[in-house]
Amino acid sequence: MCLRAVGPYAAAGAALPDGTVAQYGDYEPADLLVDLNACPVTLVDVGVLRDPDDVPAGEPTPGSRADQLREIDQRIGAVLEAGPNGADFVVASLADAGRSERLRMVLARGPGYGPGTLESPSTRQVGLAQAADLTATVLADVGLPVPDAVQGSPLTSQPAPDNSERRARERLQTLRDLDEASHDVHGLVEPFFQVFAYGQLVVYLLLLLVVKGRIGSEATRTTVLGRVRTLSVAAGAVPVSTFLANLVPWWRFPVEMLAVTAAVLGFVVVIAGLALRGPWRHWVLGPPAVVALVTMVVLAADVMTGSRLQLSSLMGLQPVVGGRFYGMGNPTFALFATAAVILATALSSWLVLRGRRETAFVAVVVVGVVAVVVDGAPFWGADGGGPPALVPAFASLAFAVLGLRLTWRRWLVVGASVVVLFVVVAVLDWLRAPASRSHLGNFVQAVLDGNGGDVVVRKAQQNVELVQQTAPLSYLVPVALLVLALVLARPTSWGSRALARSHEAAPTLRAGLVALLICLTIGFLANDSGVAIPAVGATLAVPLVVSVTIASLLNEQYARAGTRAARRRRR
Template identity: 50%
Template sequence: MIRSAGRWLVTLVSLVAVVAAGLLPTTASYAAPPGQVQAPGQGQGQAFGSGQTLEAAGTPGTSRATAATTHPIVLVGTGGFTWSDLSAARTPTFWALLQRAAVSTVTVRSVNTNTCPVDAWLSLSAGERAAAAGVNGAMRRDTGTPCPGMGEPVNGQVPNWSDYRSLAERSDFGAEPGMLGDQLAAAGAEVLAVGPGAAIGAATENGEVAEYLDLATALATQRLPATRVTLVDLGSVRDPDDQPRGEAAVQETLAQQVSALDQKLGELLTRLPADADVLVAGLSDGGRTARLRPVLAAGPDFGAGLLYSPSTRQPRLIQSSDLTVTLLTLAGAEVPRGQGGGVLAARADSDDVAARYRDLVDLDLATLKGHALVPPFFNGMILTQLAIYLGVWALLKGRLGAPTSRRRLLGIVQVVSVAAAAVPVASFLANLLPWWRVDPVMLALVGAVGVFVAMITLVAVAPPAGRHLLGAMLVVSLASAVVLAADAVTGSRLQLSSMMGLQPVVGGRFYGMGNVTFALFVTSVILAVTVLADALVRRGKRLVAAGVVAAGGLAAAVVDGHPSWGADGGGPPALLPGIAYLVLAVLGVRLTWRKGALIAAVTAGLFLLVGFLDSLRPADKMSHLGRFFESLGTSAALDTINRKLSTNIGNLIGSPLTLLVPVALVFVVYVLLRPTSWGAKSLERSFERAPLLRSGLVAWVIVMILGFALNDSGVAIPATGAMIAIPLVIAVAVATLRDQSRESAR
């Protein structure tokens, strides 16, 4: 007894020590991607560290930005068009700016699915997601709802300001409209607002604007007043083919509107100081459809190239909160601690402007087409899984095929099950092929995914892997774990705009392990280490097997939780208890309630310890773990928890994945575990041949339950994990039936 207790205690302490060392953020872990970087107000080659994501909740206190510039700063806000709407012939001003500016695309997602101009300016003012109410005074949820208008300030006061503030207080994003104006005023920076949207962006907490001009007056003057910061609302275009219901019809075509906007931009630029830093940003959508919008930065502190954001860590992609942080930084103002967004930097690339433009258009195209295909892709995955369950049930009940053809049918079911389990990782690998450039795009996507599914399935079912009971499970799970880990470590390029990865227009996460990716990753890791450990246990090497499980689980926790890689706060606390259980099972140690409570307490303590250590870092280096730890005991922490809880509940009752969980559960209980069924006999026989398989599945269930509780994707986590686990379990059970059929034939 003492020896057993000592073994599991040492194992648990080792888990804590290694994971704490792996998750502890370091300065080097936040280094910008390699390449020549020019920071605003600093010398060439200055690399920036990691910024924040929109998951962050604001916390009290401020930190001094150090990259202030001496040049005037101008932000020109517009929206409704994309890079593909610009050309040398139609938009000469934009095209000329493209030749000398640092450029990127910006995700403009605010509170609502599509971002109206008023939402965009409120979000710029708050530096977080904010929005105006609809016509009935409630939050807009339908993309078909018309955008609210914006009025000119009256006696220096922004209309409806109290309503904007009140709605922001009721939301769960911690937004405080007026933050930008307050911070600039505190720094003594004079601010000029041109246009109604700019007045919203420049307003202080009480809705006051110190200096204001309407756009017509500004364009009629020879030179705009010299101020430290100038915000200009140039106006936004509306897509006549994408307008919400009830919105006033637009008479001009999109091309005509963009051309007129380009002409106004040309007039504005001649009225700005020659040494100004000018940021021209698409801040809003042009209708119901969410798109990535253009952003250009030119001036003494921005050379030609690409704009890099440490908050997204993705080439050619920034988020709107970066603009707020950049304005504050350039103006020498305080950036509130825990503020979402990062400082934009001009990153030199090749001198081929045409190639740069094509890459920006291609990113927008991939994002647009990929985001639209996510619902049908998931629906197809769900229907495929349900069809497999139904087919296996019919086969095991003797309602499918004659007894003489049963072995051949079992082989087909095994191959189909393995192929279904390979689809998730294949959906990421498909981004290695530019399927979004081919029409019809759905057929191109299916073809790209199918290529990698076929490759993985062939390796899994063919010798030598196909000769072993758990061979297919090892191949699929190991391939999935390695691909997802490598992608997280190298910048999450495969995840971006993939069917089961990160969607830029949603703007929730731009790098690391999203919740769906986490579910796929940890499921694959648990199954892979289970298969490897089972082979070792059957050879009598229990200690080596326990070491394999611990090492694999710890490596997965580090990849998932490290701020430079997975950056997933809820992942390691969900994964480690399952790994601890599996290690104890390998060692033959019985898990009691007392031991389980100790594992839970140590896991929670590890999460808080890593958060505390991360909170000791400077604000611009801190991850969302540290910011959440700092916010404990404040309303900001409650906002974050409420937002995740409401999202979890919404997914629980409204996601199509909800259907998959109970059906999979019924299938497992009725078909695979029901004592009188043929499936139960085959699975029990599989457990006899692979003794550790049962414990591995129990560990997986533990992780899925904890993942459901700790993350904001709710039922999507166990449902997504089941997309790999259940088909592979079916493949194992069917393989056992095939072996029994061969033995009977002999």
């Protein structure tokens, strides 16, 4: 098909595989009318903008930002004026204006684009598109099929109720919010979680010194333990609160770190208060169960309604990175899976204590099925690496609740079930239209095209490279998983006697921790960037397990205090 390029950068888009451009013209306003009517598609380079405040020192810029924008705007106006009647026009910014990574602009005008906001099936987000969507849009506009290799979808418009100025300002504000949040969150993630992680380490070190009797008296020990338990439950509420914080437009405040921290702490107070105030607070697994339930419900509701809370959150999806725009990313899966296992552990322990072992088994299965469906369904979580980690974990917990040993035959059945489940879900996704497929369906297509092995190798290489790039801290992840396995294998050794005592009040706790270990380990091995899964899961699991241990210690303290009081009364 005839394709014309106007301007040097447009030639890159119009070039044939051998580098030649069939029709090319320099940008000359006098000749623009002819250029735009020569072919069904014309690519026009309307200029480059370099932000003088954001380029490396010493790099020359062609004038001020305002002057550059004025010239680009005039060129866009000339193209619109010279274009044929009934044509579609798309204006796209394809590069950053300096060193800062930002979301860029894409606008469309024409018979297929009325007042509204652009959206793409490839992102499933109103107002967010990928560069590959531009290719798909051009191909679809001229009636050509969009190859699967494009990995993009034609842009469509979500129409506005009317073309009023107020509606236009609201749409612009929404797009500005997307850009500001995605830009501002990058600089906040590392300092926020450094304070979060190191703050917990300090608290737990103080706790260890108190437990060992190095600091504090017997009278102050109970007080310290109670406060640390409160802090542990609050720390467990932090991960889900980082998602809920996006209900507040923190990026509009002058000091973003202060605003997002205040929003997170506000939700932490509400969730921790709910966990520590109800009648369940007296049971060692009560508060962790509440935090896990809230985490699971919030994350499930988010992916089922469009993943808006995840976008540009401290632990969610980053649009400016473009790795994923919907469903369960690795950090979200880690939190969701950890919360599901903890919730199933708490429910099964509560039922087993009441002699209802079969009901406990059913509860584990129900929580597991819900978790797998929400995580793996192409229209919700669309996570290919999640179900293979969730199914074995919940199977081990379910067998343990029934008092059954996991023989190699049972493990073989579980493994085969995982494979069958993955294949069925992926094929069902592949049967949908290419523009509606998630990466599960795209993987099936890659297998059919003979590229499935390349995808698997690439994901494995990404995991290895990420571990190498983040060394030496990332090397602690497999070490930590190994240490946890040893602690669970020898529950009265390795300094875990306090945790072992918790098993009396929560009979399926050890089985739940084994299930969590299985889930995080398989997630680590099966996903690209999988090193993040155990690390993120630990941000929820560690505080809640610490709170369980402290609750057991507190119960012992209260029991000893009651025994001493009874002896004094007898005297």
